[in-house]
Amino acid sequence: MxxxxxxxxxxxxxxxxxxxxxxxxxxxxxxxxxxxxxxxxxEPDFVTPWAVREAAIYSLERGQTTYTSNYGLIELRKLISEHLQERYSVNYRPEDEVLVTVGVSEGMDLAMRTILDPGDEVLVPEPCYVSYKPCVTLAGGIAVGIATSAENDFCINAQQLEAAATSKTKAILLGFPSNPTGATMPRAALEEIVKLAVARNWFIISDEIYDRLSYDELHNCVSSIPGAFGRTILLNGFSKAYAMTGWRLGYVCAPEAILTPMMRIHSYTMLCAPITSQKGAIEALRSCExxxxxxxxxxxxxxxxxxxxxxxxxxxxxxxxxxxxxxxxxxxxxxxxxxxxxxxxxxxxxxxxxxxxxxxxxxxxxxxxxxxxxxxxxxxxxxxxxxxxxxxxxxxxxxxx
Ligand SMILES: Cc1ncc(COP(=O)(O)O)c(C=O)c1O
Missing domain, CATH: 3.90.1150.10 (Aspartate Aminotransferase, domain 1)
Structure with a gap:
């Protein structure tokens, strides 16, 4: 009993x-x-590509069952860095500007815990992914929602953000391509938003987990917008593009001064992402285009x-x-x-x-x-x-x- x-x-x-x-x-x-x-x-209805599954099985067969560096395997971080450089011409140092996480979910939690003090506000365009506002709240912050609409293709602009801002605003959370609306952001609108973030000294958190699923034009990586790099926390992962939701693997890229405290929290709470998933992700980036x-x-x-x-x-x-x-x-x-x-x-x-x-x-x-x-x-x-x-x-x- x-x-x-x-x-x-x-x-x-x-x-x-x-x-x-x-x-x-x-x-x-x-x-x-x-x-x-x-x-x-x-989540994707596809099974993870066989090459990824095989690489993971092989690593298990070889007995690779240990922790990795808190940051993640350096081989994987190098591939992530090269991948972002090739696609978006953004340059993150694999040594201290890339952190492998347990999905974008962990990356989002780390981002909020790293930048927010109690009562700090984060501007969140809505409708948005269900975890965004709870992640802000759990880190002690206040999520300030801003409604977008079908008339504006569910995009957000600098004027709307400015109108919702207060002296407590600390960051903007962008999630494009968007879950649930499918909206993507035009580069010109992102440029205005970045200018505003610079003028008001805000962080930008950009969840780009759907970057590869941008059908009509090349995805705009927020870190690649002039002025954004130094204040942007870029989140991405393997769940959607590689059909790897169950592997729980993502990454965070940010300047060293932001990433180091994020890594410290990660080292105490998660220690590292699972090695088997990291081995699979290396194969995903190497051979699954x-x-x-x-x-x-x-x-x-x-x-x-x-x-x-x-x-x-x-x-x-x-x-x-x-x-x-x-x-x-x-x-x-x-x-x-x-x-x-x-x-x-x-x-x-x-x-x-x-x-x-x-x-x-x-x-x-x-x-x-x-x-x-x-x-x-x-x-x-x-x-x-x-x-x-x-x-x-x-x-x-x-x-x-
Ligand atoms: C916009 C968005 N961000 C993050 C996640 C979670 O990603 P992960 O599986 O990498 O934790 C999802 C999952 O549906 C999502 O739609």
């Missing part, structure tokens, strides 16, 4: 008050149902297919420029996004995520992940079309008359 203590000390206020993620609830319901097509999950290109091409095909389909059934959807999410409006149905997602799940067995799970600006939207096969997307669209038709009480043919 478990013994339940009647009296015990209170848990920490931050832990008590932390709200559950709006995504989880839908996953839990969907997991308990039969025949559900999930457009809810934010063709596999990455192939996955990008498949996501791109699905992107066009789902957006066309959603617009056809009356759910207005802008073409997302990056990541693997469509973010259609459900305003025409008269339902809230929570009602829409819940009824769609129960009535048609399709799981999507209500836009409000991602903060302000998400009202009237749902997030549909297209990191799933074209066949499944097609079936989901048929079911969603039937659902929307039932709601309006009209057939699509009638609507188009």
């Amino acid at each position: 478990k013994e339940e203590s009647k009296t015990r000390p209170a848990l920490a206020k931050l832990a008590r008050e932390l709200a559950p993620s709006g995504i989880r609830r839908f996953f839990d319901i969907a997991a308990s149902m039969q025949d559900v097509i999930s457009l809810g999950v934010g 063709a596999a990455v290109q192939d996955m990008i091409a498949q996501y791109n095909r699905r992107r066009k297919f789902i957006v066309t389909g959603l617009n056809k059934i009356g759910l207005t959807c802008h073409l997302p420029k990056g990541a693997f999410y469509a973010f259609p409006s459900i305003a025409s149905t008269g339902l809230t996004c929570e009602e829409f997602a819940e009824r769609l799940l129960f009535e048609e067995h399709v799981a999507v995520v209500p836009g409000t799970a991602f903060g302000m600006g998400g009202e009237n939207h749902i997030r549909c992940s297209y990191a799933t096969s074209l066949e499944k997307i097609e079936t989901a669209l048929t079911r969603m079309g039937r659902f929307v038709e039932r709601l309006s009480g009209k057939s699509l043919v009638e609507q188009s008359r």
